[in-house]
Amino acid sequence: MARPRGPALVGQAVWVLESGNRVVVVDPCGAADVFIRTGPEAVSHQDAVFAALADAGYPRERVDTVMLSHLDGIGMAAAVTDDGSWVPAFPNARVVLTADELAFLAAPTYEVQGLEALRALIAVGAVDGVGDGHVLAPDITVKETGAHSPGHAVVRVESGGQLALLIGHLAITPLHIVAGRRDTLHLEADAALKVLDAVLDEAIERSALVIGPLWPAPGACRINADRTPTPA
Numbered sequence: 001m002a003r004p005r006g007p008a009l010v011g012q013a014v015w016v017l018e019s020g021n022r023v024v025v026v027d028p029c030g031a032a033d034v035f036i037r038t039g040p041e042a043v044s045h046q047d048a049v050f051a052a053l054a055d056a057g058y059p060r061e062r063v064d065t066v067m068l069s070h071l072d073g074i075g076m077a078a079a080v081t082d083d084g085s086w087v088p089a090f091p092n093a094r095v096v097l098t099a100d101e102l103a104f105l106a107a108p109t110y111e112v113q114g115l116e117a118l119r120a121l122i123a124v125g126a127v128d129g130v131g132d133g134h135v136l137a138p139d140i141t142v143k144e145t146g147a148h149s150p151g152h153a154v155v156r157v158e159s160g161g162q163l164a165l166l167i168g169h170l171a172i173t174p175l176h177i178v179a180g181r182r183d184t185l186h187l188e189a190d191a192a193l194k195v196l197d198a199v200l201d202e203a204i205e206r207s208a209l210v211i212g213p214l215w216p217a218p219g220a221c222r223i224n225a226d227r228t229p230t231p232a
Contacts, residue, residue: 013219014049014076015166015211016058017157022137023058024065025090026155026166027213029076046079046089063090065136068097069168069213070149071105073113078121086120095121096136098144099129101151145170147192148185154199163208164220170196172214174221174229200227 014028029049050060066089068075079089088095095118097105105115121127132144132153139159145152148169155166170192171177172185177200186192203210203223209232211220221229 012049013213013215014053015213015219016053016056016063017137017140017155019137019139019157019159022064022140023062024067024136024140025058025063025093026067027069027075027168028066028089042080043082046076049076050079050089060090061092063093066090066093066095067136067142067153067155068095068101069155069166070101070152071097071112071114071118072149072169075114078117080117086117088121088124088126093126095127096130096134096142097127098142098151098153099131100144100146101149101153102127102129104150145195147188147195149187163202163206164211165199165203165208166211166213167196167199168213170199171212174212174215177210177221177223177229178227 012029015026017024017026029046053060066075066077068077076089077095078086080086105112105118108115118127130142132142134142136142136155139157141156141158143154143156145154145168152168152170154168154170157164157166169185176196199210200223202208204225204227207222209220210223210229213219215221218231220232222232223229
């Protein structure tokens, strides 16, 4: 948020899902993004995130799974140390991406933010590649979409007849739901719009909660029949 005076304010979100006795974090912040990882405040920023999670009842040791819809700088799956090295941000959690995303990241054809951190997690055996339909926890599944990145995925939460969709970067802001997003930030722009259209069709049909990891508060909406979003 820009202000008349003083620095710009930047908000970040950590989405936490509980199902059975499992705690799943989806696309937590963007700790590998360059602007957060630059300067002496990097460590204090992530410590503030951990403190906020603990205050909400989710100390990072409680998390079982960290699901990344894709890499591309998204996801505080790793924490930077004082000496600049990377360690798991959630020490008891498996870090999950689709197998197709991991295969691409093994030899990427374009620069991907956060790759250094992910490679550090892979080196300590903390990362799993999963397929389409993988069950993260009871009622929580992975739906691979591709299009934005080679192995991009949506996280589906279905319980009691209700549906929530965490859509990753298919729509970086709610404006993309209304206006579409045909630009170079998608690997395959036309395919991404088709996938987003299908997601929105289901959201309208089932009155689903649609959640974007980078959206402004409240970070979630329901989609009206005319494709306009209503904050949830």
